[in-house]
Amino acid sequence: MDRAGYEQRQHAAPAHPAPLLTAQDVAQVAFHRPPRGERGYDAGEVDAFLDLVEDTMRGKDFLSREDVLKIKFSPAGGKDPGYDVNEVNVFIQLVADTLRSTPQRQQKSAPAQGAHATSSRLTPAMRLTPEDVAAVRFHKPRAGTKGYHEGQIDAFLDRIEATLRGEDELTSEEVQNTEFSPAAAGTYGYDEEDVDTFLDLVVVMFETAPPPRRPVAPPPVAAPVPAPVKPVAAKAPTPPPRRPDGPKLTPQDIRDVGFHRPPRGRRGYQESQVDAFLDRIEATMLGRDNLTAKDIRDARFSRPLIGRRGYDESEVDAFLARVEKQLSGPVRSIQPVRSWKELRQLRIPTAPPGQRGYRIAQVDRMLEEIGVALDGMLGASSEEVAKAKFTYSLLTGQGYDSSFIDELLPMLAAELRRRGR
Numbered sequence: 001m002d003r004a005g006y007e008q009r010q011h012a013a014p015a016h017p018a019p020l021l022t023a024q025d026v027a028q029v030a031f032h033r034p035p036r037g038e039r040g041y042d043a044g045e046v047d048a049f050l051d052l053v054e055d056t057m058r059g060k061d062f063l064s065r066e067d068v069l070k071i072k073f074s075p076a077g078g079k080d081p082g083y084d085v086n087e088v089n090v091f092i093q094l095v096a097d098t099l100r101s102t103p104q105r106q107q108k109s110a111p112a113q114g115a116h117a118t119s120s121r122l123t124p125a126m127r128l129t130p131e132d133v134a135a136v137r138f139h140k141p142r143a144g145t146k147g148y149h150e151g152q153i154d155a156f157l158d159r160i161e162a163t164l165r166g167e168d169e170l171t172s173e174e175v176q177n178t179e180f181s182p183a184a185a186g187t188y189g190y191d192e193e194d195v196d197t198f199l200d201l202v203v204v205m206f207e208t209a210p211p212p213r214r215p216v217a218p219p220p221v222a223a224p225v226p227a228p229v230k231p232v233a234a235k236a237p238t239p240p241p242r243r244p245d246g247p248k249l250t251p252q253d254i255r256d257v258g259f260h261r262p263p264r265g266r267r268g269y270q271e272s273q274v275d276a277f278l279d280r281i282e283a284t285m286l287g288r289d290n291l292t293a294k295d296i297r298d299a300r301f302s303r304p305l306i307g308r309r310g311y312d313e314s315e316v317d318a319f320l321a322r323v324e325k326q327l328s329g330p331v332r333s334i335q336p337v338r339s340w341k342e343l344r345q346l347r348i349p350t351a352p353p354g355q356r357g358y359r360i361a362q363v364d365r366m367l368e369e370i371g372v373a374l375d376g377m378l379g380a381s382s383e384e385v386a387k388a389k390f391t392y393s394l395l396t397g398q399g400y401d402s403s404f405i406d407e408l409l410p411m412l413a414a415e416l417r418r419r420g421r
Contacts, residue, residue, distance in 0.1 A: 021098045023057035026050055029091060031083035035137055040082030041073035049073075053095050065099040068092060086136065090201070128205055133161040136198060138190035146182040147189025153180060160202055163211050172206035175199055176264045196309070199264045249326055254282040257319060259311035268310035269301035277301075281323055293328030296320050297347055314397045318352035321401070334408060338415060340371030346408075349401040357399025358390035366390075370412050373421055382416035385409055 029050070034040035049071060055061035071092065076082025136157065141147030156178065162168035176199075183189025257278065262268035277299055283289035299320065304310040337343050351357025366380065366388050373379030388409060393399035 021057070021094055023054050026054045026057060026095070031087045031091075032139060033081050034084045038081075038085075039075045040084050041088050042076050043080060043082050045073045046083050046088055056099070063099065065096045068096040068099060084137075086132075128164065128201065130161045130164045133157055133164065138194040138198070140188050141183070141191045142193075145192065147191055148180040148195050149183050150187070150189055153190050153195055156180070166212040169213060170206075170211075172203050172210075175203050175206060196264055203264045249285075249322060251282045251285045254278055254285065254323075259315045259319075261309040262312040262314075266309075266313070267303045269313050269316055270304050271310045273301045274311050274316055284327075291327070293324045296324040296327060314350060314353055317350055321349050321352060334404075334411060336415075337408075337412060338374065340375045343367060343371045343374065343412075348408075349404055351393065351397055351399050351401050353397045355402070356392040356394070356396050358402050358405050359393050359399055362390045363400050363405055366409075370416070373416055374412075380416070381421055382413045385413040385416060 027050075031040075031046070052061055052063055053068070056063040069092075073088070134157075138153070159168050159170050160175070163170040180195075255278075259274070280289050280291055281296070284291040297320075301310075301313075301316070335342075335346075337346060348363075366385070369380035370385060371379070373381070386409070390402075390405070392402070
């Protein structure tokens, strides 16, 4: 498979599908040049169309999803090679999905991953065909970087293509977690951000529309096995062990902390905002600022530009939870909750890395029943809250922080009991 790199231009890679686009995203997007020897789309036509899209998202014009899907661009002429066709097509599909999800051009709200997130995370239904994967091209690595090993990437793309044809069984988890070696000495690899941006698209597509699976032959008919005389009860799963919080953090710990990039399919937190907040935490520990535990808990960070990765939000949230606990002392600072509105405004931390939290859907259902009861309607009783049990998430770093929920529920049960419920 020939996937030669080509000229690079300063840009914000457009292929990341996880969040819906904003007018600012459209205003800031830029595209690479096409591969050498090929003609891209006319740059002027693409720019003019993106201006219409931006105006639509700001309520100054009106384009429908159908208008976007029908758009055709002329090939670039003259000396200007234009914009890369594949990049523009993927971005236009993102625009169409955004307009489909926001017919009044008002973005729907949805919980963002991470306790300190400010932007929504919605997943439009992107579709790639095997032909799209076969045609994908990546740039040469940026100056100062080696890039990914071309052979490994080509082989992995072959697996993605085969999975879309139903001839392989690659999963979104494998795409998200697979690591690639750097390019061999003396060779040019594929630009890491280009590859990761494309694999982001594959992750989200596999999650929202799993590819077809190879047919499985029916198992052979086995001889009937007599039932045991006395069935053995299944053993309840053992909750994961809790990790110690570690020693007390120092200003030097704050200065030296480092975070990884988030997994493929997620953008993480804006690095500059997190870094600036860490500077304030360090200053607070040195007596030069006055952040409180509540300030730490209420901090919010934006997402990076589409196609870019910031800091892994689960790592940032876990670290800030340690800072919050240190600033609040030995007792966690949970404000009294006396109404459904206050309960909805409560920020519940997610499980730290290495721990499995309680399943979010189960906890949310119970909190809704408690909120109804707090407002005087028929909902959960104090006894039901006290006896509530939740299942742990399948993977570490997912779900609600179990220690927070274990401390919150007795407080809510006591409030309901005080009201005679």
